[in-house]
Amino acid sequence: MKILVIDSIVPFENDRIGEIARALVHHLNARGDIESELLRIPHRNGDGERLLADMDVCQNLRLENVDRVIALRFPSYLVHHRHKTLWLLQQCTQSWVPNEPTASAEDRKLSDIIQSDDTQCFTECRRIFVGSLALGQQIETHNHATSHLLRPPVINPVLLADGEYGDYIFANGIPAPNRLEILIKAISRVSAARLIIAGVSKDSPQYEPLRGLITANNLVNKVTLELGSLSHDKTASFLKRALAYLDLSSGGNSLGLDTIEAFAAAKPILAVTDFGEKHEIVIDGETGKVVPATVEALANALDSLFSDRERTIRMGQAAHQTLNRLDLTWPRTVETLLAPDLGPSGDQGNGAKIRRNAPCPCGSGKRYKHCHGRYN
């Protein structure tokens, strides 16, 4: 069977979903009975006209010599094929505009077009998987599409195995502006705390404020900034040697890839309470620290992570076990994506409740409560 994986790319901007696309092709080919190739359709970050043009591109391309396609994100999933599986990992932000009270008439019009094209496309898909619950809810609300949750696995677990526990916590990218000051002040209160932030861009609007805060609080020796975008390997090497992983983001559409990578590296996560759906697996006191976004709470959490290393390491091991229980592996992901048709996604009981002991609709063969039901 020939399976074409379809992704949208902005030239020279390699992102995580692009890496997932490559990994998927690799693992499809690894099965031996499947040939897989990647189609990457150029896309631009941009305004209305551009979006519509890029959608047009996808809708007008034609395929031959392909038995199935697996499409990963907007707008590449608009490419027509009679056997299309959607594994939605990224949606167009424009498609939710009508809910914003400030949206202009033009934005609304654009949004209507995107929504109606999406809805049409989703009906044509044999099956729809979503990378996060939030994406599933969005397409259910806006496109009345039923989907199955299929979180992406760690891209390359080997890179994260056999780490050690160093003397720093690690963050990938500068935290949001409203979190910077809290973080830096919390660190200045805990004498043992050290932080490495990787993937820092000098062009980021947060870069100068962050530098200022570090200097003002005399933390040059405690907070290290690694400039430039990091390769997957480099990020992994920082993560492997960290004591814990810091994630101050507020959830949203995130696929939670950072979370599962930290868990794969057996690191507990320090997060804040509006962490979003990553909450599903980060449990305060067991697999990490989930605290309110205040200086006081963060400082306490940092103090306990650095002073009680044994407990921190135990939480890291528990995090790793949690990930193993979730069974987020490439072979299982591939099996799920290829499982025999569940019928058009709309027929999937129309959202009717699945009994907890019934077989999971993803086709894994497990009971629902032990499979996708875990998230509900």
Added chain:
Amino acid sequence: MKIALVSSFVPFVLGGDRNIVEWLEERLCDHGHQVERIYLPFVENIPPAMFSQIDAYQLIDMSDSTDLLIAIRSPAYVLPHPRKVLWFLSHIRTYYDNWPNLEPTHPNSAILNGCRRQLMGIDNRTIREARRVFTISHVVSKRLLDFNGIESEVLYPPLHRPEQFRCHGYNDEVVFVSRIEEHKRQHLMIEAMRHVKSAVKLRLCGTGLDQFYSDALKMAIDDYGLRDRVVFDNRRISEDEKSDIVGRALACAFVSYNEDYGYFSLEAAYAQKAVLTTTDSGGIVERIEHGVNGLIAEPQPEAVAAALDALYRDRDATIRMGRAAESRARELKFDWDHVITRLLL
């Protein structure tokens, strides 16, 4: 420099066009450039959808993110870019040099005629947008001039690693490695094998999209009782296998109809093998001198059979031609540095 390397493709079909793209990509990266390789699907021969696909191509705009666009397989050249360079492999040939074969028998020839005029209009306009137009052989350059009035420079695509092809001696086989397609004319080789008088053997390797053609070849081999002298290895062979098979061959054959380039004949040359080709084989013929580095036969089974017999019977001459083929290839300097200098001029 940030370079977009754009080509059309049929998913899962590998051929010389992909080699050119991927080898060029590697060499550009070696020269310190950043390359984004873009393969876009394209389905030929279905007129209305063909133009909507071309429309889609024309909407792809990478001018913000790239400094240069190099277009390879048609119709990648329709993509807009302020700095566009073509390394033109061939037209969409159904509407160009293959047109005489198609038009009279097709039921919708009026519609097809319209399509052809439209396509030529698009080509005339979008190819001229390019800063420079290079082609892979004189045959292709001549077609561009004859059909579109566009001048171009020939830039022969080099092999990826010529050193991979070596001579490991000379057995009794004439080898033809190619996609299995009607215009590649594997059938001509099988027909020729009915007429040979010597003990020469034939080996065909490759896969193709047209299962009927592959099946027909297999049936012909059986029907003609050629199974002990013709091997049809109907699968994709690896580069290593290919260099091994070619390295041990007596000679190589490449008898396609109106070929644009014919990488295989170059591989054969580096392995010191004489190349048997036909008078109407296009780009290959321009690199073969009859009796010097190969044989050029009329595209008839009897003529090809006579050439096969000659290759088998006069082994010394065949080996001499093989060695000459290698020196000739080295003289012509198929050189990646030269290719990159010209493309980035």
